[in-house]
Amino acid sequence: MANHLYVRSTRETRSRLHSVLLLSLAAALVLASIVLFLIARNQQSAEIAQADFETALEAEDYDKALEIYREVQANAVQPLQSGQVENPYQKTLAELESLLSGRLEAIENQLFQGQSLADADQAFILGLGELSSLRLSRFVRDLSRSYLMGETEYKILSLAIEQLADLPNLKDSIQPLSNEYASWPDLKPAFIAADQMLLQQQWYEAFAAWSELAQTAGSGTFVQDFARQKLESCKTAMYQPLLDAALDLMDQNRAVTAYGQLQQLQAVFPGDRAVEAAVEECSQQIPRKLVTFRGAIEHLVIKPLIVDPATAFDGDPYAAAAFDTMLTTLEFARVLDALYANGYILVDQTRLMTGAGERFALDLPEGKKPLVLVLEGLNYFATRRETGNCWDLQLDEAGYVCGVWPGPDGDLIIRREAEAIGILDAFVEAHPDFSFDGAKGLITLSGYEGVFGLVTDPDQLDDKNRALAALGYPELVLGPADYEANHTKVMEITRTLQRTGWQIGTSTYGMINLQNASLEQVESDWAKWQAQIEPLTGPVKALSFPNGAVLLADDPRRQFLQSQGIRVFSGLGATPYIVRNDNTVYTDKVQVSGFSLAHPGLYRLERFFEASLVIDQEARSLFNG
Structure with missing residues (x-):
């Protein structure tokens, strides 16, 4: 009896579970059907809305179109329904916006x-x-910004503002421009000039310039706001390059210049931690x-x-020139020792003037006397091989500028102390x-026969090879x-030279005697400099008159x-002379040479050093001239 009751109870339980499962499945199917129906209905509604919108636009029923757009926009932000992968109204909204766009x-x-709008276009603008x-x-x-930057004509801007300013839905935003833009032609050149300064990294x-435009009285809100935007863009653009440049100057031991630049930067960026730290x-x-x-x-x-x-004093025809x-x-090393002992300090020639060419006072460490050192003739003509000079310059593995010349066995020697650059460094x-x-x-x-001993143009090669051939060297x-x-x-x-404190100037392209050259010859010589040398060295501001052949100011x-662009001209003389x-x-x-060492009184060298203590007696004893 007990077994019979247990079996019947189990069967009844299974039957009830089966019924529950069937009911659950049926409910799920009904729910799924409802969801699919709703999804399909939403999809269909979205498609209908798009069609209705297009119809309303074609019928110029902009109130209806605007109503549909707003409804679609509201539905597009609704959360996804159960079972939805995407909201169909979002796609519809994108389509509507594409049509409007x-x-x-x-x-x-x-x-x-610069065209006038048709009535239908104005109705479209107003209706939407x-x-x-x-x-x-x-x-x-x-x-408007495009006009102020010189990219749009005034008549185009004027016509656009005139056509749109009176439309009710645009009046609040465009009417203020309508009241201001008549004064913009006077401001336009200043905007263009300021932008050019920025492009040129001035x-x-x-x-x-942007600061002044942002504060121009009576210019109007739009101009001032635009100028402030450009001012902020300018500050963003200038910050890192100027900070990096100042830090780079510090690395080059140019702390005085760096300090001045950092103070300028600090005035623009007060409170900036990186600038303050620098x-x-x-x-x-x-x-x-x-x-x-x-x-x-x-x-x-x-x-x-x-x-x-x-080699310099071997008695050949070039020995006397080398000696003198x-x-x-x-x-040269002894000259440096003496100059240092006598209180001289090297200064940049650019410190002789401001940007306008005016000389300004030199602030120096107490007790120091300023000195400008000039190196001439580092082109290394072929004849330099006969006067015991280097043949050219090059950078060694450490990045130092070195002189290069052949040793007794013919192998090239590369040494920093072979030329004045490395010795002074x-x-x-x-x-x-x-x-x-x-x-x-x-x-x-100069550009004659090359630069630093290296031929950089076919025009130089002809002169170099003629000189080499005359000396018995193989042509290049x-x-x-x-x-x-x-x-x-x-x-x-x-x-490398410029980063380590050296400046580059010119002695003309062909080392020409400027007193004997015509204006046309000077212009032709300079054209060669600009074509062949300036691209390699950058612009120069200093000219040393070859052989001291000076030209008067007029x-x-x-x-x-x-x-x-030449701002500093220099000749030769035994006494310090500067005129602006x-x-x-x-x-x-003042020339420092073998001849001036032998005749120090002619050049008044005693103010610099004792010539007899500088002369290299051992080397000069080789000369039998």
Whole structure:
């Protein structure tokens, strides 16, 4: 009996479970059907809404179109229903916006081309209320900015504003422009000029220009807001390059210049932590006490150094020139020791003037006397091989500028101490107080036979090979790849020099006697400089008159050179001489050479050093002239 009751109970339980499962399945099917129905209905409703919207637009029933758009927009942001993968109204909304965008773009194109809008277009704009007003307001503002930047004609801007300003849905946003834009032609040149300054990375000039425009009284809200936007863009663009440049100057031991630049930057970005930290660090590197120097600013000039006295003084036709016009490497090193002991300090020639060409007072460490050092003739003509000089310059593995010359066995020797550049660089490393603000000297180049001993143009190769042949050396055979390689080497050397305190100047392209050259010859010579040398060295501001053949300030040939950017002209003389005239500076340089060492009284060298203590007696004893 018990077993019978247990079996019946189990069967009843299973039966009930089966019924529940069937009912659950049926309910699920019904629910799924409902969901699918709702999804299908939503999809169909969305498609119907799109069709109705298009119909309303075609019928110019913009109230209806706007009603449909708003309804679709509201549905598009509703959460997904159970079982939905995507909201069909979102796709429909995108389609509606595409239709509107196409029509509005066509209207914008008409306005941009200076065309009048048809009544139907104006009705479309008005009928769509905020849908058209937001976009067209933005279009007119963009057009206004474009005009101020010189990219759109005034008549196009004027016609666009006139047609849209009175439409009720655009009046609030465009009417203010209508009241202001008549004054914009007077402001347009200033906007264009400020933008050009920014493009040319004239950072502070651009900052000042945008600041002034942002505060121009009576210019209107739009102009001031636009100028403020450009001002912020300018600040964003200028911040990192100027900060990096100042930090780079600090790395080059040019703390005085860096400090001035950081103070300028701090005025634009007060409270900026990175700038404040750089100012604090830089202030620790500048001399503690500077005094204004008001005396003469001395200039010394030397030619390439003799690194191989045996070759220089071997009795050939070039030995006398080497003996009289050049120093040995030892003599130059002794000159530096004496100058340092006598309180001289190297300064950049650019410190002789401001941007306008005016000389300004030099603030130097107390007790120091300023000195500008000029190196001439580092082109290394073929004849330099006979006067015991280096044959060319190159960078060694450590990145130092080195002289290159053949040893007794014919193998090339590469040494930093073979030329004045490396000797002075090493001296300043050992005696940093010999250089004010990282200054080294001015290197004046020509283009005759090459640059730094490297032929960079076919025009130079002809002269180089004629000179080599006359001396019994094999001629050079160079192709485009060789010229390109030499371009790269010269630019790398130049960048290294400029980063380490050296400046580049010119002695004209062909080392021509400017007093004997016609204006046409001077112009032709300069054209060669600009075509062949300037792309490698950058623009120059200093010219050393070859052989001291000076041109007076009113000479048309000098005025031409001044028009090409030359601001410092220098000749030769035994006494310090500086005169400012017509945005230029003229100076005299004292030659330091074998001849001047032998006749120190003629050059008044005693104010610099004792000549007898400088002369390299061992090397000069080889000369039998």
